[in-house]
Amino acid sequence: MTTINDALARAHHLLQQDMLGYLDTVEHLTSEYDTDDDTILTVAxxxxxxxxxxxxxxxxxxxxDLHGLCLGCPPTWVDGRLGREAWPCPTISRAQEFLKNPDSIYDSVPHERP
Known part of the structure; x- marks a missing residue:
């Protein structure tokens, strides 16, 4: 059973690294001080x-849903019963926070800004 957990953990890590690498590349290619305007426009x-x-x-x-619980979050066990996150869930709350204050992501995750 440990092998499956290790394999899933590795797959999740690789997926995360792939997405973060993509975001790093887009960020780098659209930074004004590193790239010419034509490249920035093309990438954007x-x-x-x-x-x-x-x-x-x-x-x-x-x-x-009709009860104010998030349909996008998976059910989890809460106090001995299956439940869902109240809406707005942490995913929506964090997305809204990052849209309003993009630099706040660098305060909340162990990732250095390039």
Missing amino acids: RTEVPRLIAALRGTVTGHKP
């Missing part, structure tokens, strides 16, 4: 719609 035109779609897809999946 192709990657900004992709980033918007990723965020929109995440946000639209996290919506309240």
